[in-house]
Amino acid sequence: MNTIKPLDHIAVTKPYVPGGKLHGATGPIAMLASNENPFGPSPLAIAAIRKAAGEGLQIYPDPDYGALRAAIASAKGIPDASRVVTSAGSDEIIHILTQCYAGPGDEVLFTEHAFSMYEVSARAHGAAAIKAPETDMTAGVNAILGAVSPRTKILFLANPNNPTGTMLSLDALRGLQDALPPHVLFVVDGAYSEYLGPQYEADLRDLVDRRDTTVMMRTFSKIYGLAALRLGWAYMPKAIADTFQRIRGPFNVNTLAVEAGIASVGDDAFLQLSREHNKQWRDILTAELNALGLTTPPSHANFVVAEFGSAERAAAAHQHLKDNAILVRAIAGYGLPTKLRITVGSAEDNQRCLEALKVFSATR
Numbered sequence: 038m039n040t041i042k043p044l045d046h047i048a049v050t051k052p053y054v055p056g057g058k059l060h061g062a063t064g065p066i067a068m069l070a071s072n073e074n075p076f077g078p079s080p081l082a083i084a085a086i087r088k089a090a091g092e093g094l095q096i097y098p099d100p101d102y103g104a105l106r107a108a109i110a111s112a113k114g115i116p117d118a119s120r121v122v123t124s125a126g127s128d129e130i131i132h133i134l135t136q137c138y139a140g141p142g143d144e145v146l147f148t149e150h151a152f153s154m155y156e157v158s159a160r161a162h163g164a165a166a167i168k169a170p171e172t173d174m175t176a177g178v179n180a181i182l183g184a185v186s187p188r189t190k191i192l193f194l195a196n197p198n199n200p201t202g203t204m205l206s207l208d209a210l211r212g213l214q215d216a217l218p219p220h221v222l223f224v225v226d227g228a229y230s231e232y233l234g235p236q237y238e239a240d241l242r243d244l245v246d247r248r249d250t251t252v253m254m255r256t257f258s259k260i261y262g263l264a265a266l267r268l269g270w271a272y273m274p275k276a277i278a279d280t281f282q283r284i285r286g287p288f289n290v291n292t293l294a295v296e297a298g299i300a301s302v303g304d305d306a307f308l309q310l311s312r313e314h315n316k317q318w319r320d321i322l323t324a325e326l327n328a329l330g331l332t333t334p335p336s337h338a339n340f341v342v343a344e345f346g347s348a349e350r351a352a353a354a355h356q357h358l359k360d361n362a363i364l365v366r367a368i369a370g371y372g373l374p375t376k377l378r379i380t381v382g383s384a385e386d387n388q389r390c391l392e393a394l395k396v397f398s399a400t401r
């Protein structure tokens with residue numbers, strides 16, 4: 038009999054539930070479940086990956102990731118690249134920060150419908166996962182501050198949030214930052230910030246500089262279209278960056294991700310194209326879903342959340358879409374069983390999804 042047992046807090050940690058794949062479908066599948074960019078990566082990233090694949094894959098990456106960090110710093114207007122860290126997807130940022138700053142007896146705070154890796158990571162490191170209530174699927178400064186305790190070590194806040202798409206204003210973020218006690222590390226997750234544009238990206242960057250306890254984390258998985266390569270980064274105070282660098286694996290980012298990141302981080306034309314497509318289709322999806330009676334909260338990201346009135350109807354719509362080779366995301370695990378999250382995809386996939394939902398709504 039196997040007597041090797043995981044630590045108690047590991048044994049009770051529930052794993053992250055991914056968007057999944059659709060098996061057995063014939064014809065093209067519309068993948069609208071994981072907030073990926075329908076354009077794929079920038080052509081500059083693809084050329085860099087091809088080149089890197091043809092030379093030197095037997096060599097370990099540069100453990101300092103100096104060129105990648107410098108490219109990110111330069112593209113994002115960050116003067117000190119030593120305060121930029123890189124990771125295997127931004128999930129790894131969540132894990133490493135939690136590993137460094139929260140453990141048994143501590144609390145990690147986030148909001149009611151927050152991105153679920155915050156909870157997975159808190160539990161996996163033995164910390165208590167604390168949820169501040171949201172109002173209308175939106176985080177609130179007072180509710181967050183009311184949930185802070187002397188044991189709170191980290192506050193994770195995605196802005197915009199996944200899966201709700203809602204966000205706090207910059208003023209609210211600053212007010213929250215000002216009111217947080219200094220023992221709380223404030224991690225702003227900007228996974229979808231490029232969809233708001235360069236000014237918002239700069240605003241989040243500048244938020245980090247207002248305090249020595251604020252971190253901004255980012256990903257190449259969404260607008261940069263590089264989810265498969267697993268590349269994330271963060272901008273943080275120097276002391277936190279130094280701690281992070283001591284703990285991460287020496288070669289945590291692979292060479293193809295490094296080269297793709299360097300080549301595409303400053304491809305502003307690609308970002309603009311992706312942002313405009315997203316805005317155009319997010320507006321269309323919102324209007325058409327609302328016309329079907331499927332209400333949506335205002336989304337600031339690359340997805341919309343549709344309300345189906347009951348958990349049964351949401352499940353039936355999910356299945357109907359699957360039957361039509363369209364995969365969207367059920368979000369019952371986020372406490373939102375009556376809703377489905379639909380990623381803004383290609384024009385064709387968005388149309389297919391809307392057509393299928395029209396058929397569904399006409400009969401059920």
Ligand SMILES: Cc1ncc(COP(=O)(O)O)c(C=O)c1O
Binds near residue numbers: 195264268
């Ligand atoms: C808010 C948020 N943060 C972080 C992540 C993690 O992304 P990745 O690990 O691919 O960088 C996601 C992915 O869905 C997300 O929605």
